Amino acid sequence: MKEQQYILKKPETFNLKDIFECGQCFRWNEQEDGSYTGIWKENVVNIKKEGQDYVFTGICKNGNLEDEIHTYFDMDRNYEEIKEKLSHIDNYMKDSIQYGKGIRILNQDLWETIISFIISANNNIPRIKGIIERLSKAYGKPIEWNGKTYYTFPTPEELKNVTVEQYRALGLGFRDIRLYETTKMILEGKVNLKELEENPNTMEVRETLLTLSGVGPKVADCILLFSDLKRLEVFPIDVWVRRVMNDLYIKNEDETKVNKKQIEKIAKEKFGNLAGLAQQYLFYWRREA
DNA sequence: GTCCAGGGAATCA
């Protein structure tokens, strides 16, 4: 495969750290020079900031690099407009957006996002990344680039004969059976990912996702928000979001006892159909700062 | 040794 290069000139909303460290993805890693290298589909790419431009260098198996980047980085969406709207809600939103102003929500592969967020349950980001890396190395396809070997995220077919014990050996812990069962359900057609992609009804898609093993409300919402399903109105609630929502708007003495429905209600009232974006700014802001 | 992590499922009231 031939190396390609693409230069993104002076993007308004685009910051490598904000995009890759805000918790939406697990396969991008910072390099010694401050650039980031990652893999999606069968693309291996390094992104380096040069002045106000971003230089993308890498290999792209199908199609051309520019199109792949355009889709993956959600370049058709006007984030300036979204941030402007959310900033007017209150000063908390204004501060959190200022902190994560370079965030873009990636259009990640649905299957990969489902498995990645099943793995994320009661887990921490460094370990999630490690598990996904080992899973890809064990069952994905190798891609050589720039003297290193990268591995694609394994397809359902590539995980077809993997046993629960083999998952456990990768360090998946109690999530081994969930991965096994969900892969089986998708291979058997009990859940059809193509149909999900084509269904505009978010609540219907959510209900279907919830039938998958290891997918509860929070994981389903992350899938809806971070995959190419791209439903910006959902509001995933994890320990960090519950924490920040309680600190800002609810002020309960014991944050662990805050009712989830109360959080959802406030999120819908304040953020409306942009709740997912608001959630992401708040999550990143609270977790990093 | 203890606590915690981008929670979910099983169980019980």
Next chain:
DNA sequence: TGATTCCATGGA
């Protein structure tokens, strides 16, 4: 419906 408890693993 709502609350409790258990579930591996690794780092702080």
